[in-house]
Amino acid sequence: MKILLKNALILRDVRSEPEISDVLVKDGRIAAMGNLKGLIADEVYDMSGRLVMPGFVNAHTHAAMTLMRGLAEDLRLREWLTEKIFPIEEKLTEEDVYYGTMLAQLEMARRGVVAYADMYFHCDAVARAALDFGMKVLITRGLVDLDSDKGRLRQNIEYYERWNDRDGLIKVGFGPHAPYSCSTSYIDEIARVALDLEAPVMIHLYETAEEKYELRDLLETSLKYCKVLFAHCVHVKDEDIRLLAQENFFVVHNPTSNLKLGSGIAPVQKFLAAGVQVCLGTDGAASNNSLDVWHEMRLASLLQKLYDPRNISAEQALCMTIEQGAKAVGLTEGRIQVGADADLIVVDIDRPWYVPRSQIKNHIVHAGSSSDVFATMIKGRWVYYDGEYPTVDAEHVYKKCEEAIRRLTGTTS
Ligand code: NI
Numbered sequence: 158m159k160i161l162l163k164n165a166l167i168l169r170d171v172r173s174e175p176e177i178s179d180v181l182v183k184d185g186r187i188a189a190m191g192n193l194k195g196l197i198a199d200e201v202y203d204m205s206g207r208l209v210m211p212g213f214v215n216a217h218t219h220a221a222m223t224l225m226r227g228l229a230e231d232l233r234l235r236e237w238l239t240e241k242i243f244p245i246e247e248k249l250t251e252e253d254v255y256y257g258t259m260l261a262q263l264e265m266a267r268r269g270v271v272a273y274a275d276m277y278f279h280c281d282a283v284a285r286a287a288l289d290f291g292m293k294v295l296i297t298r299g300l301v302d303l304d305s306d307k308g309r310l311r312q313n314i315e316y317y318e319r320w321n322d323r324d325g326l327i328k329v330g331f332g333p334h335a336p337y338s339c340s341t342s343y344i345d346e347i348a349r350v351a352l353d354l355e356a357p358v359m360i361h362l363y364e365t366a367e368e369k370y371e372l373r374d375l376l377e378t379s380l381k382y383c384k385v386l387f388a389h390c391v392h393v394k395d396e397d398i399r400l401l402a403q404e405n406f407f408v409v410h411n412p413t414s415n416l417k418l419g420s421g422i423a424p425v426q427k428f429l430a431a432g433v434q435v436c437l438g439t440d441g442a443a444s445n446n447s448l449d450v451w452h453e454m455r456l457a458s459l460l461q462k463l464y465d466p467r468n469i470s471a472e473q474a475l476c477m478t479i480e481q482g483a484k485a486v487g488l489t490e491g492r493i494q495v496g497a498d499a500d501l502i503v504v505d506i507d508r509p510w511y512v513p514r515s516q517i518k519n520h521i522v523h524a525g526s527s528s529d530v531f532a533t534m535i536k537g538r539w540v541y542y543d544g545e546y547p548t549v550d551a552e553h554v555y556k557k558c559e560e561a562i563r564r565l566t567g568t569t570s
Contacts, residue, residue, distance in 0.1 A: 158199055160499075160537065165204035168507065168517070170211065170492035171475040174552075178210060182499040185288060185325075190495060206507035207531060208517065210489050212271030212500050213450040214482025217359065217388040217409040217438025218429050220275050220283065220294075221249070221257030223264070224562055225443035226550050228316035234418045245565050249526060253565070256557040259523075262290045263551055266540050266541040268449045268527035271500040272482075273491045274386055274409075274438070276332040280313075282435035284320040284327055291540045291548050293488040293500070296320065297332030297359045302343040317354055325498070325536060328488055330357035330386075336370045341378055348379035353359060357384040357487065359409075364389040365420045366444050372397045387484050388438060389414075390428070391421040398424070400434040406518055407485040410477070412456045413447075415441035426461045426468045436481040451527040454478040469521040503532040 160182040167178040167190070179193035189196075204536070222242075229241030249257075254277065265273060272293035275283055287294040292560050298313035310331075317329040331351045333339040351358050358380065362372075372393065374520075378520050388400065388409045401408055428435050435451045439445050454474045461468035483491030490497040508526040511517065533541040540548050562568075 158535070159188070159197075161193065161196060161201045162204045162209060162503075163193075163201060164185065165207055165503070166514075166517070167493060168208060168210035170496060171472060171479050171518075175208060179215055180493065182537045185498060187493055187495050187497050187499050188243070190493070194537055204503060206505070207505045208504040209493065209501055210504065210521075211483070211493055212489070212533060212535070213269050213454075213478050214489065214491070215265060215270045215273035215439050215484050216386060216407070216436040216442060216482045216485045217411055217448045218261070218263035218273055218275055218448060219277050219441035219443075220273065220286075220448075221254040221279075222441030223442040223448070224249070224253060224257040224558060225441075225567065226446050228566065229443055230259065232419060235367075237418060237444065238521040242482040248565050249279065251279045251282045253561045254279035254558075255286050256554055256561060258283050258286035259290060259549065259554045260558050261442065261543055262286060262292045262540075263546060263554060264292070264448045265450075266292065266533045266535075266546070268447075268451060269504070269530040269531060269533060270448070270450055271502070272486050273331075274359055274486045276334075280316045280329075281319070284316070284323065288324060289549060291326070291535050291538050293326050293486075293535060295328045295330055295357065295359075295486045295488065297330045297357075299332045299334050300343075300347060300431075301334045301338040302340055305504070308552075310350065314350060314354075317356060321354075322556045326488070328357070328486075330359055333358065333360045335361040335364070336343075337368050337526055344380055345378035348383050351383050352379055357386060357390060358473070359386040362387040362390050363392040365418075368392065368394050372400055372519055376400055384401070384502060388440070389413050389420070389423065391423045393424065395424075395427070397435065398427055398431045401428065404434075407434045407436055407481065409436055409485070410452055411436040411438045411440040411451075412460055414444040415438045416474050417446075417553075418444055425457060426464065429469075430475070434481050434484070435477050436480040436485045437478050444480070449527050450478055450482075455522055463489050474522045474548055475518060493542070495556035499534055499537040501534050504529050505531040
């Protein structure tokens with residue numbers, strides 16, 4: 158299968174400047190770039206007036222929480238969790254998680270996301286939803302040991318055995334929920350399993366000011382040697398920031414969720430200054446309430462400009478959202494180059510806010526929005542194209558989600 162995108166303005170990677178080029182996609186990968194006049198393909202698309210760029214990566218979310226979007230507003234994290242979220246999550250079935258995840262993928266694809274990192278449960282459903290839709294996902298099973306439920310780690314290992322590397326779309330990692338819900342010894346046990354399988358770990362870290370534990374203690378476990386995605390990191394002590402500056406560590410900044418739950422603003426500029434690798438996530442739709450990484454990118458830049466307008470250039474913001482996100486999640490290259498999977502988005506730049514064209518990267522971060530996404534391709538397959546979802550029946554997904562929400566909340570209308 159050969160797909161030819163003609164006459165597009167191409168942003169090959171976040172560090173280069175856009176240029177006019179054709180792109181040939183063959184069997185899921187970028188096969189050629191440049192002037193490909195006269196080349197025959199199965200499908201040809203004229204992309205004049207459009208920008209083709211690497212897709213965004215949502216490096217921390219709980220996809221199926223789309224089912225709880227808008228149900229738990231104006232609360233602090235603890236009340237949000239215990240009063241609203243946990244009672245509903247107790248009732249979630251495998252099928253609910255499948256459709257909730259599918260709903261999340263519909264939204265993410267439409268907003269230009271090609272890969273995401275998930276932490277949830279009923280992970281077979283997450284895997285099936287990703288394969289059915291054609292989206293890339295790093296799956297982690299949320300693990301806690303407050304209830305001594307060690308069976309969940311076994312379950313996470315089984316998910317790894319069943320789904321890791323499936324169709325080039327799925328990686329499975331491990332999801333110790335947080336240092337306040339997992340003991341240090343349990344985190345060490347999980348980390349040793351992850352190291353053995355060369356699988357990444359995702360963990361919430363210092364989301365709120367109430368969390369009392371020592372990062373040093375955590376890094377005395379085997380976690381120090383794992384590839385780790387630390388979500389939030391709002392309240393990392395200044396003297397501890399350098400501990401996160403390791404090649405195998407990533408901080409996932411979730412600015413909207415942190416603001417909406419009143420958790421605070423992560424010291425992103427300090428992280429960057431210390432050499433910490435920072436990428437972006439939305440967190441779940443119950444605390445965001447959208448899965449719009451494009452929006453997070455702009456917010457991340459603006460929040461740091463509050464302290465100094467020289468903080469977080471457009472290129473740095475794009476780097477967090479695409480390049481670092483790709484490195485953290487590990488399923489996509491974060492660049493359009495020959496040999497890489499064709500994970501790309503098409504942005505309609507035939508709009509007033511993309512003029513002048515000479516400053517396109519600044520416009521993407523500070524003037525554009527995810528509603529400018531015209532199409533999203535993952536591994537050479539369109540998963541969103543001009544209002545349509547070629548791989549799934551979106552109406553059916555909406556209907557199943559509405560049914561699930563009515564059952565979960567006990568409403569009949
Ligand atoms: Ni989270």
